[in-house]
Amino acid sequence: MEAAQALADLTEISTQIKAAALFRADGSIDAATLPDGSRFVEASRSLLSAADGVRGEPLVQLEAATADGSVFIVRDGDRVVAAATGPEPTVGLVFYDLKSCLRSSAEGEEASKPKRAPKRKEPESEEAGDA
Amino acid sequence: MRRLLVLLAAAGAVLAALAFFRRGGARRERVDLYYADGSMVSLGDGPDAERLLALGRTALAAQR
Numbered sequence: 001m002e003a004a005q006a007l008a009d010l011t012e013i014s015t016q017i018k019a020a021a022l023f024r025a026d027g028s029i030d031a032a033t034l035p036d037g038s039r040f041v042e043a044s045r046s047l048l049s050a051a052d053g054v055r056g057e058p059l060v061q062l063e064a065a066t067a068d069g070s071v072f073i074v075r076d077g078d079r080v081v082a083a084a085t086g087p088e089p090t091v092g093l094v095f096y097d098l099k100s101c102l103r104s105s106a107e108g109e110e111a112s113k114p115k116r117a118p119k120r121k122e123p124e125s126e127e128a129g130d131a
Numbered sequence: 132m133r134r135l136l137v138l139l140a141a142a143g144a145v146l147a148a149l150a151f152f153r154r155g156g157a158r159r160e161r162v163d164l165y166y167a168d169g170s171m172v173s174l175g176d177g178p179d180a181e182r183l184l185a186l187g188r189t190a191l192a193a194q195r
Contacts, residue, residue: 064187
């Protein structure tokens with residue numbers, strides 16, 4: 001599944017999610033529900049980077065809950081998904097949906113990669129057979 | 132006797148409402164950080180919380 005499709009499925013399944021973006025650790029955007037997702041992605045990256053510094057180790061997910069809404073970020077290696085919700089979302093459900101989205105996107109990318117042909121077995125040389 | 136029961140019921144309702152709103156207050160602004168080892172840190176106040184909440188607000192504003 002492509003990143004855009006994974007995000008479309010996410011927003012269809014989770015009515016709590018207002019906006020979301022799939023991006024890489026370097027900031028390159030795979031897909032976003034916003035016409036210009038760059039500001040949201042940059043802000044999410046800043047939040048993630050600052051949060052990593054709290055304990056001096058990278059975290060796997062976070063929720064920043066404000067009176068206006070929540071920001072969720074889930075990371076899996078190089079891949080990151082960030083989402084915005086309204087106030088008081090169902091936290092466990094949103095995290096579950098974001099992880100599913102991240103997994104779908106990763107699986108889609110793996111599936112779209114050209115597969116290597118299986119390595120041919122070299123025929124045994126006659127000399128080897130004679131020995 | 133009936134008036135006393137009404138008063139007790141009213142007092143109970145007030146206490147229940149207070150408990151409800153106090154519980155709601157527990158859902159204050161905060162940042163929850165989850166780590167790979169399964170641990171979680173919840174920041175409700177302090178400089179780290181303020182900084183992260185400000186960044187969270189910026190992210191929320193960016194998607195509007």
